[in-house]
Amino acid sequence: MKIGCPKEIKPQEFRVGMTPNAVHEAVQHGHEVLIETGAGAGAGFDDMAYVAAGAKIISTAAEIFAAADMIVKVKEPQPAERKMLREGQVLFTYLHLAPDPEQTRDLLASGATCIAYETVTDRNGGLPLLAPMSEVAGKLAPQVGAWTLQKANGGRGVLLGGVPGVAPARVAVIGGGVVGTHAARVAAGMGAEVTVLDRSLVRMRYLDDIFSRDFKTMYASAGNIAEVIAEADMVIGAVLIPGAAAPKLISRAQLATMKPGAALVDVAIDQGGCFETSKPTTHKDPIYEVDGIMHYCVANMPGAVARTSTIALGNATMPFMLALADKGWKQACADDPHLLEGLNVHAGKLTYYAVGKALGIDVVSPALVIKG
Numbered sequence: 001m002k003i004g005c006p007k008e009i010k011p012q013e014f015r016v017g018m019t020p021n022a023v024h025e026a027v028q029h030g031h032e033v034l035i036e037t038g039a040g041a042g043a044g045f046d047d048m049a050y051v052a053a054g055a056k057i058i059s060t061a062a063e064i065f066a067a068a069d070m071i072v073k074v075k076e077p078q079p080a081e082r083k084m085l086r087e088g089q090v091l092f093t094y095l096h097l098a099p100d101p102e103q104t105r106d107l108l109a110s111g112a113t114c115i116a117y118e119t120v121t122d123r124n125g126g127l128p129l130l131a132p133m134s135e136v137a138g139k140l141a142p143q144v145g146a147w148t149l150q151k152a153n154g155g156r157g158v159l160l161g162g163v164p165g166v167a168p169a170r171v172a173v174i175g176g177g178v179v180g181t182h183a184a185r186v187a188a189g190m191g192a193e194v195t196v197l198d199r200s201l202v203r204m205r206y207l208d209d210i211f212s213r214d215f216k217t218m219y220a221s222a223g224n225i226a227e228v229i230a231e232a233d234m235v236i237g238a239v240l241i242p243g244a245a246a247p248k249l250i251s252r253a254q255l256a257t258m259k260p261g262a263a264l265v266d267v268a269i270d271q272g273g274c275f276e277t278s279k280p281t282t283h284k285d286p287i288y289e290v291d292g293i294m295h296y297c298v299a300n301m302p303g304a305v306a307r308t309s310t311i312a313l314g315n316a317t318m319p320f321m322l323a324l325a326d327k328g329w330k331q332a333c334a335d336d337p338h339l340l341e342g343l344n345v346h347a348g349k350l351t352y353y354a355v356g357k358a359l360g361i362d363v364v365s366p367a368l369v370i371k372g
């Protein structure tokens with residue numbers, strides 16, 4: 001199979017879909033890999049590293065999209081990339097379709113087979129292709145939130161860990177999954193007083209067993225959220241219902257109950273955001289203010305640490321990328337129900353229920369699609 005990896009074109013996105021190690025393995029499996037010139041530069045991989053791994057360097061994305069049987073990327077395809085997709089081609093990348101009707105419409109129109117990293121599952125109920133980027137974004141969240149809290153950035157002017165004689169900041173983390181746990185650990189490590197709110201009692205039992213010395217847990221009822229955010233200097237949004245639009249857990253009216261200059265870091269923004277006032281921002285212009293509350297809502301946070309993130313993502317995607325290339329998407333998905341969970345779009349049909357529900361579009365069962 002011909003596997004194509006174009007340079008990412010989302011603003012300030014420096015990750016790349018394939019590492020030289022991934023290329024090497026794909027070539028060992030008998031595949032041809034086409035890498036756009038400069039695709040890995042932002043992550044510290046130059047063209048020569050890809051050539052040494054066995055790739056062909058191609059000068060434009062258009063040539064890659066025209067030639068490849070499968071496109072491997074990081075971010076959801078941008079409008080110019082969507083125009084280059086075609087029927088029969090496989091797209092393997094993050095999609096986040098539930099909050100994105102335009103992208104969904106274009107992918108359906110393309111006729112391509114689109115497998116979303118963020119909905120591939122594992123046997124423990126986890127999301128193995130989302131987890132590495134959630135680990136990164138979770139660890140970054142208190143760091144960017146601490147920066148947002150600085151006075152010159154519009155924040156409260158509060159130091160996360162306090163100093164002797166001055167109490168530390170209070171951080172609330174809503175959603176105690178991969179993002180939330182990593183965020184809570186780092187915020188606690190920086191000296192903040194941290195509370196994690198979740199709706200899963202099983203998850204909170206686990207967190208309490210392991211981390212009870214570092215942070216508290218609380219059930220994420222509307223009443224508890226209201227109580228905690230009124231006292232918080234920083235709130236990190238980290239909830240997820242896989243594939244679905246994020247539930248809105250803090251309303252605009254509630255901002256008035258918060259401390260002026262408090263920071264909201266909405267990591268869940270790629271699924272539409274879990275605060276009513278969230279809207280996607282970029283690394284270049286990451287924060288904005290609503291009713292005196294600072295918002296940080298960058299939808300590709302791991303792009304800020306592109307090298308770490310590219311390697312971590314590449315480790316996770318490699319076995320799935322190889323299965324898709326070796327067997328073809330249909331057989332690979334038939335053999336692995338967890339990979340089949342990643343199928344969001346095929347030949348003009350939506351195949352993921354939570355996306356269909358969010359966007360009001362009919363869905364065809366993925367199990368039927370692979371039989372057809």
Ligand SMILES: NC(=O)C1=CN([C@@H]2O[C@H](COP(=O)(O)OP(=O)(O)OC[C@H]3O[C@@H](n4cnc5c(N)ncnc54)[C@H](O)[C@@H]3O)[C@@H](O)[C@H]2O)C=CC1
Binds near residue numbers: 118241
């Ligand atoms: N902005 C960015 O750059 C990035 C964003 N993300 C996003 O971060 C979000 C979280 O991802 P993960 O931690 O991997 O998900 P996860 O599935 O590991 O954790 C989500 C947690 O949210 C909890 N939850 C669901 N509904 C809730 C509610 N109403 N109230 C409280 N808790 C609730 C679940 O019980 C679960 O523990 C996702 O939207 C993901 O796409 C991930 C990586 C990068």
Ligand SMILES: CC(=O)C(=O)O
Binds near residue numbers: 094134
């Ligand atoms: C998960 C995701 O959207 C990202 O890593 O950018």
Ligand SMILES: [Mg+2]
Binds near residue numbers: 094270301
């Ligand atoms: Mg994202």
